[in-house]
Amino acid sequence: MHEDIKKIISDIKSLKIQGARNVAKAVLKALILQAKYSKAKNSKSFYDEIKHLSLLLADTRPTEPMMRNLLERASGYLYEKSREYKEKKQLNRLKNDFINEQKNYIKKIDEDAEKLFAYGARLVPDGAVIITHCHSSTVTGILKKAKRKNIKVIACETRPRYQGRITAKELAEAGIDVTLVVDGAMNLYMKKADLVLVGADSVTSRGDLINKVGTSTLAHIARMHDVSFYSAAELFKYSIMTFYGTREKIEERDPSEVWEKPPKRIKISNPAFDVTAAKYINGYVTEVGVIPPQSFFTLATQKLGVKIYE
Amino acid sequence: MHEDIKKIISDIKSLKIQGARNVAKAVLKALILQAKYSKAKNSKSFYDEIKHLSLLLADTRPTEPMMRNLLERASGYLYEKSREYKEKKQLNRLKNDFINEQKNYIKKIDEDAEKLFAYGARLVPDGAVIITHCHSSTVTGILKKAKRKNIKVIACETRPRYQGRITAKELAEAGIDVTLVVDGAMNLYMKKADLVLVGADSVTSRGDLINKVGTSTLAHIARMHDVSFYSAAELFKYSIMTFYGTREKIEERDPSEVWEKPPKRIKISNPAFDVTAAKYINGYVTEVGVIPPQSFFTLATQKLGVKIYE
Amino acid sequence: MHEDIKKIISDIKSLKIQGARNVAKAVLKALILQAKYSKAKNSKSFYDEIKHLSLLLADTRPTEPMMRNLLERASGYLYEKSREYKEKKQLNRLKNDFINEQKNYIKKIDEDAEKLFAYGARLVPDGAVIITHCHSSTVTGILKKAKRKNIKVIACETRPRYQGRITAKELAEAGIDVTLVVDGAMNLYMKKADLVLVGADSVTSRGDLINKVGTSTLAHIARMHDVSFYSAAELFKYSIMTFYGTREKIEERDPSEVWEKPPKRIKISNPAFDVTAAKYINGYVTEVGVIPPQSFFTLATQKLGVKIYE
């Protein structure tokens, strides 16, 4: 394997590369490098090389649907193309087409993010009070675009890792009025909120949202006060395995994140995520527009090119 | 003022004396000392001395209804007695009666706590999963009494000051199965809970509960899952001024509790309490028994000896 | 019957005298006049005179619990006193006592109202947005007292008779920031409201509120947004017959109030009141303090001197 590809793999593993979009772009770059340095003699072995690397890349992060979906999409593209260019002499054309397709997609990831920010920013009412949780560059992207609307943001600190502080810092630096509060204070601030806006780790086929623990608590509290609850999520956040019934697993993280040196005999539970049912979500802000949660899987399926009826 | 009284006042102010019951007992001790060392020549000036000290003591903690109610009760007792023992030579008898009454009450505070613990422990179902918030010696008193029932406790860490850790430590040392979780995880654990049990800073005339911020979030989440929500509160936690319409003030504490050195331009809001409406509370565990929230003010009014119709 | 008494009766009937408190004071004045001009020869016939007049007065308004309760109270007082002063020569003393008692009560009605206003005003948070319905001098009394708190009032116009306009006018003249909206807009404004405050026609033994049609709609909408809902009601608004199971009757008023000359074949329903269940009410503001709806009947029963166990 080429050194540059190894570097990408190790950077993802060591969290040097972070954020769903950055990871996705990095794995596409790895595929491009592989195509460039490939010594495959025919389309079959080229496809195998790419497929093999894809599996390695997918393993760098067990739960990143966006990256997995893009790797899947790339293999699918190559498979179709390789049937089209069957002849040997077409191998270079195949590689070039594959490289260009991935380059375009890298650009498209950022273009799609910009579209999503714009759609989200329009959704924010003038002078709105917005509650958010954890840190999501998709959410901060929207809020920065909506800055002119004179918004006020309440950021929950998001224990145990305080990602709410990252959100607060980023927004404050962008000149947005932001207040940090402890997670338990949600109910106190919800009364005056116009909107809850959170990111997404992944989205199930029923439109349920998998996101940082605390999200479902926030969504329940929003419902109690009939405040709108939106999640900003690219369609590639779709977790296709949930369509086939697989349950979302709730990762249990290291207890020391919650309490570094706890006294004996105290158990500490530190779940990474929770599930917010579609019924608590008003809509998803995506790169194609603002959609009801129940349509997420239809649109994502189309974008991924997955066929429902075989 | 006698040195021992000064010591009590400074110990309360410096938080050496903590917990609603301990503070209450300390101020009654101060009254006893005052009575012992009093140089008052007649019942009128004796009453004035006690009243004056009471006001000083009440000022040591602006929000401690239990202490305030007991000081009020002591003055009331003295006022009635001083009308009974009008003659000068009865002054010593008056002092003695007053001292004995306070001594009895100090004992009664602990006896009442024991009763409350017993009532609360009976309320806990066998094998119950109980969620609690913050630290309350009344709640831990109940849970320790209910230990034999094979209970499991989920303690919310209670940011910003992590009092949930004190609860977890105390229960673990008592051999109770306790799990500490971050506040945002409430909703995830509520599904399997049998009971929510919290303490009380004070209780309003409508039966609303003033308690550590996060309590009302917990109560709303409990309602969403139809889980019983109880608060353990001595009747002296009654905030009589709410009967006369005064709103509960939500103290705003130092932001450094939430984030010691935050970057610039980030506002931090750190409310100490929130209000849980009576409609979210199944009952209060008190020293006389387990009662509906709407009866709290009637029973507390009777115990305090306050007359509703003048 | 004395002319002045006849005048009072006709003024109540013709609505020259309006408002629960004014009507109550007027009937007590009528009793005083009767006592003054009475030619009764003994306490028995004096009692009969007063009782007879009471029934006439009660008939002037079929649904005014406050007036009825005060008439009932006056008879009860006279009955007890007449047993005390059995001898003939004590008749004048009896009349005088009776007259003084009623005079005191007339004064007390206004004093109680002032207390209620003060308790209610304390309950209003600083800078609060308050939604109200119909017109109630008890509500406007509170709001005027709370004016310094920099409140904003949303008055629902209260079709069909637009009493919301009276409220809006009275508050605007008092210098309060008031906005009039149509009744259907309730839900739109509830999101930003801190408090709903309405008056009371009567209160049942379960703590349910009988008030102008639209009140229960407002209460349901408040619950959907978890906004506090209070009613301002003197304890004499208690409808004792509901304790004995009698259902509240919903008066059906003239259809022309809704549409003066409707086309043919259209039915028009114009109910005067609706019932708001206790579970939607956070508390009642009364002359003794702010209480949970479930305590209304206990306190009212005590004030009225009704015995629960015969």
Next chain:
Amino acid sequence: MHEDIKKIISDIKSLKIQGARNVAKAVLKALILQAKYSKAKNSKSFYDEIKHLSLLLADTRPTEPMMRNLLERASGYLYEKSREYKEKKQLNRLKNDFINEQKNYIKKIDEDAEKLFAYGARLVPDGAVIITHCHSSTVTGILKKAKRKNIKVIACETRPRYQGRITAKELAEAGIDVTLVVDGAMNLYMKKADLVLVGADSVTSRGDLINKVGTSTLAHIARMHDVSFYSAAELFKYSIMTFYGTREKIEERDPSEVWEKPPKRIKISNPAFDVTAAKYINGYVTEVGVIPPQSFFTLATQKLGVKIYE
């Protein structure tokens, strides 16, 4: 022990005597018999005899709060009286007073029931559709009194023992329009119901209702449709031990009631009761009037003569 008393005890045990009121009257009769045939030489040993019999009688039915409360009341009465009539020659007077008191109470049980029926009947709206569950002679007593109001009753059959059929039969014989439905159909009929009315096995200090399994399901469904839910319960149904925190135990009955000869390996759970939280109950219909669930314990405590503050 006298044969007649033995007969009463065996009749209660063999279910020849049924229904809370009938059992209560039977045990009072047993006390009267004991007093008549007593050979006690002094008030102390008479009291011991009565107390001993009371314990035997209480054991005939482990869960009948009404009977237990009445036995408790009888002992209390005797204790007070025996202190009054200390002298030996007063023993007969003591016995007579005791007998008369119990006789009066037997009459009062029926008089109280009649009052309760009347209060309940007034509560039923004209032309109402009423859903009921299981069989309660208190409920059928009310419905028969309300017959003239042109009511329609939906009786849930109440598996496993079909007591709904007894209700349906009794009402049909009384000429009331009654429809029997399976328990699962509750939701289908709730949309058109005006009222749910059930009986009560016992009532806790928080106002929660212990009643035949299925009652809490009915109450939840009523809440979903905002239909009023009432329980008819004499104040003696109060379970005082719940005031002292003791949990209501849910009796598990014989599985053969559900399925006589089930195939192997199928577990059958057959709980006798469930608990309906006070927040789902609009009111209790009692012999003193219609009250909020939160007042049940206050009024019952007063009627029982229990002191809250010792």
Next chain:
Amino acid sequence: MHEDIKKIISDIKSLKIQGARNVAKAVLKALILQAKYSKAKNSKSFYDEIKHLSLLLADTRPTEPMMRNLLERASGYLYEKSREYKEKKQLNRLKNDFINEQKNYIKKIDEDAEKLFAYGARLVPDGAVIITHCHSSTVTGILKKAKRKNIKVIACETRPRYQGRITAKELAEAGIDVTLVVDGAMNLYMKKADLVLVGADSVTSRGDLINKVGTSTLAHIARMHDVSFYSAAELFKYSIMTFYGTREKIEERDPSEVWEKPPKRIKISNPAFDVTAAKYINGYVTEVGVIPPQSFFTLATQKLGVKIYE
């Protein structure tokens, strides 16, 4: 511009032409006239003429998605066709095709309405009590078709402009049993309702409904009683800009509609619309069938021929 076209524009502006369908048909007629009288020399300039007129027509009513969608559709059709018929001599064929397409669509508007009425009428249960709000010819169209089902309609008067009276009159003339009530009485009548049926000003991409103020209040009250809530809306009511995140603006109308000559200092707020979230809506009745709110944008997008992925 031709006089007949000017006439259409002025008739729409002066409200001589009213109702979403009538306005839509009028603007298509205007396009036909323009095509007939067009002096364009080539397809490019013909397209420009039509596009220019379309913008003028769209401006006659700022908020009429149906008209806007049809104008958009007409331009789209022309654009495609003009690429097909590129040659000059095909210009007449192009005009004719365009004219015929619009004529067909005018007919289709009415045919679609008829289909919608039929689908809606089937949805109405026999003997149903239906609550409606404001006036919508789509709703009255359905109700008239459902007349044989022996329905009863409750029409809310819909302050400030009393459009409920228009509904009541139209239905009464059609022989339907209709009762007019004030808007505040919603909650009183909901208990006995089977269905709420309203029209639609526009529908967002999330399936939210923009409609006359009071609609969201009605929807919340329906949810409280678990009564089905449907909106009748042609797919062309879809507001495509909400897909791209744009918020629905709530037009603020003239205060004199609420109170012609109000006293000084009273603010009057008169919002024209409110937003009912998809979660409160059971379904939309459309010309293709009865659909969940979440599918509205998918079907509307297909009908409009908008592509989601560019």
Next chain:
Amino acid sequence: MHEDIKKIISDIKSLKIQGARNVAKAVLKALILQAKYSKAKNSKSFYDEIKHLSLLLADTRPTEPMMRNLLERASGYLYEKSREYKEKKQLNRLKNDFINEQKNYIKKIDEDAEKLFAYGARLVPDGAVIITHCHSSTVTGILKKAKRKNIKVIACETRPRYQGRITAKELAEAGIDVTLVVDGAMNLYMKKADLVLVGADSVTSRGDLINKVGTSTLAHIARMHDVSFYSAAELFKYSIMTFYGTREKIEERDPSEVWEKPPKRIKISNPAFDVTAAKYINGYVTEVGVIPPQSFFTLATQKLGVKIYE
């Protein structure tokens, strides 16, 4: 008509053939037989024969959307093919194609069921407590597949016909931990449940579920406790007539099923089904995957090949 076809028709009518899938397979077999023994001379008359038989078969069960949808699909297939093979000599090819298509579909029915079972089994959490109602081979198919997950099943007995016993027996024989309870006990067991899983008689265009009476009660109770509610339903359970507005009729079955020989004058209502609104359903488990209720009609429409815009 061939004897074998007659046999199939009579077996369906006499309930010898039961279950939606078995009935569907049987009618396809009947079509195959008809094609085999057909004496039609041209494709037109062959189509007529098949269409005629389809109508006869559809009549054997008035409410079986799966069978109806498959018959409809078969006719549609034949219609298209017969236009393709117009020439006479192609008639045999047409018959063969038709027979093969039906044979394939019979196989596909079972394959689809297996897929559905697999998707559903993945959805079940490890160690889950699952509540179910009535008997559905689709539900038991899932549960048996999920057996290794160490599940516990609560089966409601499902009065009046006790189909819950069939479920309990089938699961117990498969070695699954199953507990049978009466229907009224739902609320008691819901507190500890992780999932409710039921079958489906049919599904409406809004995603509402038509299923055995008691299902909607279960769904409402699940919502009260925020427990997930899923229905297992093949896409062919789609009731297309609801798209066109037709209401689901609730069949009223024989009262003797509820009470064999009831006393006189008791009405018995025995509805077969009830309707569970989409808002109470988290998702449907189908043969293509787990989907939100709102997508059921889209996917079913595609599978059926129905065109939405004609």
